[in-house]
Amino acid sequence: xxxxxxxxxxxxxxxxxxxxxxxxxxxxxxxxxxxxxxxxxxxxxxxxxxxxxxxxxxxxxxxxxxxxxxxxxxxxxxxxxxxxxxxxxxxxxxxxxxxxxxxxxxxxxxxxxxxxxxxxxxxxxxxxxxxxxxxxxxxxxxxxxxxxxxxxxxxxxxxxxxxxxxxxxxxxxxxxxxxxxxxxxxxxxxxxxxxxxxxxxxxxxxxxxxxxxxxxxxxxxxxxxxxxxxxxxxxxxx
Amino acid sequence: xxxxxxxxxxxxxxxxxxxxxxxxxxxxxxxxxxxxxxxxxxxxxxxxxxxxxxxxxxxxxxxxxxxxxxxxxxxxxxxxxxxxxxxxxxxxxxxxxxxxxxxxxxxxxxxxxxxxxxxxxxxxxxxxxxxxxxxxxxxxxxxxxxxxxxxxxxxxxxxxxxxxxxxxxxxxxxxxxxxxxxxxxxxxxxxxxxxxxxxxxxxxxxxxxxxxxxxxxxxxxxxxxxxxxxxxxxxxxx
DNA sequence: CGTGAACTTGAGATTTCTCAAGCGGGGTGG
DNA sequence: CCACCCCGCTTGAGAAATCTCAAGTTCACG
Numbered sequence: 001x002x003x004x005x006x007x008x009x010x011x012x013x014x015x016x017x018x019x020x021x022x023x024x025x026x027x028x029x030x031x032x033x034x035x036x037x038x039x040x041x042x043x044x045x046x047x048x049x050x051x052x053x054x055x056x057x058x059x060x061x062x063x064x065x066x067x068x069x070x071x072x073x074x075x076x077x078x079x080x081x082x083x084x085x086x087x088x089x090x091x092x093x094x095x096x097x098x099x100x101x102x103x104x105x106x107x108x109x110x111x112x113x114x115x116x117x118x119x120x121x122x123x124x125x126x127x128x129x130x131x132x133x134x135x136x137x138x139x140x141x142x143x144x145x146x147x148x149x150x151x152x153x154x155x156x157x158x159x160x161x162x163x164x165x166x167x168x169x170x171x172x173x174x175x176x177x178x179x180x181x182x183x184x185x186x187x188x189x190x191x192x193x194x195x196x197x198x199x200x201x202x203x204x205x206x207x208x209x210x211x212x213x214x215x216x217x218x219x220x221x222x223x224x225x226x227x228x229x230x231x232x233x234x235x236x237x238x
Numbered sequence: 239x240x241x242x243x244x245x246x247x248x249x250x251x252x253x254x255x256x257x258x259x260x261x262x263x264x265x266x267x268x269x270x271x272x273x274x275x276x277x278x279x280x281x282x283x284x285x286x287x288x289x290x291x292x293x294x295x296x297x298x299x300x301x302x303x304x305x306x307x308x309x310x311x312x313x314x315x316x317x318x319x320x321x322x323x324x325x326x327x328x329x330x331x332x333x334x335x336x337x338x339x340x341x342x343x344x345x346x347x348x349x350x351x352x353x354x355x356x357x358x359x360x361x362x363x364x365x366x367x368x369x370x371x372x373x374x375x376x377x378x379x380x381x382x383x384x385x386x387x388x389x390x391x392x393x394x395x396x397x398x399x400x401x402x403x404x405x406x407x408x409x410x411x412x413x414x415x416x417x418x419x420x421x422x423x424x425x426x427x428x429x430x431x432x433x434x435x436x437x438x439x440x441x442x443x444x445x446x447x448x449x450x451x452x453x454x455x456x457x458x459x460x461x462x463x464x465x466x467x468x469x470x471x472x473x474x475x476x
Numbered sequence: 477c478g479t480g481a482a483c484t485t486g487a488g489a490t491t492t493c494t495c496a497a498g499c500g501g502g503g504t505g506g
Numbered sequence: 507c508c509a510c511c512c513c514g515c516t517t518g519a520g521a522a523a524t525c526t527c528a529a530g531t532t533c534a535c536g
Contacts, residue, residue, distance in 0.1 A: 061377055063463070069377040083369070086362045090370050090468045117352050124324045127365065131321070132328055134372035139299055139307040141379035142424030146492075177514060186380030188493050193516060225301070230328045384524075415482060426525050431484060 003165065005051040005102065008077025011163065012129075013122035013236055022112055023119060026104040027051060033095050035175075040081045040093040048103040049085060052078050055099020056175050060183070061091045070184035072133065073157060073176065075164040082127050085109060096175045129232050136230045141186050144225065146195050149185050151224035154205060156231070158214055163233050174212035241403070243289040243340065246315025249401065250367075251360035251474055260350055261357060265289060265340040271333050273413075278319045278331040286341040287323060290316050293337020294413050298421070299329045308422035310371065311395060311414065313402040320365050323347060334413045367470050374468045379424050382463065384433050387423050389462035392443060394469070396452055401471050412450035 005027055006020035015023070030053060033039065039050055039057060057074040071091060074080050080093045085106055113120035133156070140149045161172040176184075182192040199205050204220040206213045214220060243265055244258035253261070268291060271277065277288050277295060295312040309329060312318050318331045323344055351358035371394070378387045399410040414422075420430040437443050442458040444451045452458060 061373070063377075063381065067381045069380045071373045071376055083366050086359065087366050087370070087470050087473060090470075091373060113358075114355050120351075120358070121324065124362075124365075127362075127369070128321050128325050131365070131369040131372060132325070134369060134376065135299070135309045135329060138309055138372065138375055138379065139301075141376065142307045142421070143301065143305045179514080183380070189514090190494080190516085191492055197516085232325050232328075235325060417482080427483085428485090428526080429524055435484085 009122045012125040013118050015118050019116050019118050026108045027102040030100050030102050035095055035098045037095045042092045046084055047106055050080050051102050052080050053100040055097040057093050057095050059091050059093050068183045077164050132230045146187050150195050155224045155226040171213045175210050247360045250363040251356050253356050257354050257356050264342040264346045268338050268340050270338055273336045275333045280330045285344055288318050289340050290318050291338040293335040295331055295333050297329050297331045306421045315402050370468045384425050388433050393462045393464040409451045413448050
């Protein structure tokens with residue numbers, strides 16, 4: 001079910017039919033990518049922007065000595081390198097699963113934004129929400145314990161996948177390994193593993209076979225200090 | 239020397255005279271604000287955007303129990319609540335020093351962006367660079383030791399203040415207290431204090447009387463793992 | 477000259493890390 | 507079809523970074 005990108009973009013602003021059509025036309029053919037494939041390499045200028053249509057990806061910066069910081073996880077409907085419209089890429093994007101992507105020429109998107117304010121507005125909101133998520137991760141890494149931090153990330157991922165239509169009941173796909181979680185939270189793999197066990201022991205989640213189940217949302221959200229305001233879901237008023 | 243905002247914005251894209259004039263006209267009278275004044279409160283919708291013309295400010299989120307995460311420091315020339323053009327504010331902005339600000343109605347700015355692509359481009363770049371800085375802070379909080387992290391922040395602040403024209407020789411104004419540094423880096427005040435002493439002992443900096451001096455830039459940058467690419471200074475190609 | 481905020485110091489407590497090793501399942505080549 | 511192997515997960519134990527608490531000092535400002 002690769003949702004069309006225009007449909008995802010319409011979650012960020014009111015798009016009329018002409019807007020949606022123009023957006024769809026901007027993107028080229030759907031391309032299949034393998035798990036582990038690099039969608040965007042740090043430093044490359046590139047002439048296109050990439051929409052993720054199916055599967056999950058993550059954005060990261062890897063230092064010389066191998067330390068890696070993951071900055072974000074991407075769900076279907078995300079434009080993973082929006083930044084490239086105006087800046088060079090300072091981080092890379094890698095597929096977590098196999099999936100499908102489509103690309104649009106930068107020039108076309110820029111023209112679209114100039115001609116269609118609603119499209120520009122949607123892209124602005126998409127970009128600003130991503131920045132809001134970065135800030136919330138900073139709160140986690142700066143102020144929260146490992147337990148709270150992991151719980152918070154699980155809440156965030158579940159909530160975002162829900163908005164992207166990937167949730168079934170209390171379950172969502174969860175392809176990230178414990179190493180991915182560690183690198184996104186600034187924790188060691190060993191510690192992440194122990195905290196996940198604690199979350200399971202406390203009856204808050206199960207996490208296996210690349211699937212996350214939330215067993216007790218109220219208690220998990222409380223333990224996570226999770227307040228979804230920062231995700232600005234459904235916030236479309238101008 | 240409150241630089242005019244249009245001049246600062248022109249660091250982000252090529253603006254012609256008409257662009258600059260239109261930007262200047264969008265902003266109302268210059269207003270003086272005291273140190274500690276709140277420029278923007280979390281949650282308020284607001285109908286204007288605020289440009290910082292003189293002084294420094296910081297953006298932060300404060301949790302119920304008093305823990306506070308600082309997300310960014312702002313220099314003259316920054317639009318501190320650009321986010322407000324499209325979303326509600328999920329954090330607050332407070333003055334670090336006394337200073338001067340000017341406000342522009344959201345509507346006027348939105349019209350300006352629609353009518354003048356170069357202005358829109360500049361604002362996009364401003365916003366995306368802010369997000370790039372957030373990501374780099376995540377790298378610091380997730381992967382770097384306290385020593386490296388503090389050194390990195392000092393490099394960043396110095397470099398950004400240089401771009402804002404606030405540097406004299408090897409010195410720049412530095413109004414943040416050790417508590418501000420701590421809250422931006424996710425460290426305790428005590429530890430921040432000890433690491434600052436180590437940086438002084440190592441002959442890398444002096445920091446007193448609200449002024450930072452860089453004694454040995456090459457060694458400091460090396461200790462900080464500082465690579466200014468992420469600041470995208472002077473990157474204006476479309 | 478008094479006062480408070482910012483800075484500094486000491487010492488013990490805690491979280492989290494590192495190193496090292498073992499386990500388990502799924503995919504692949506023989 | 508089976509065996510092997512690698513990757514991801516798990517466990518134990520000691521080490522390190524960083525925190526908390528508590529107290530004292532300095533300096534700018536009223």
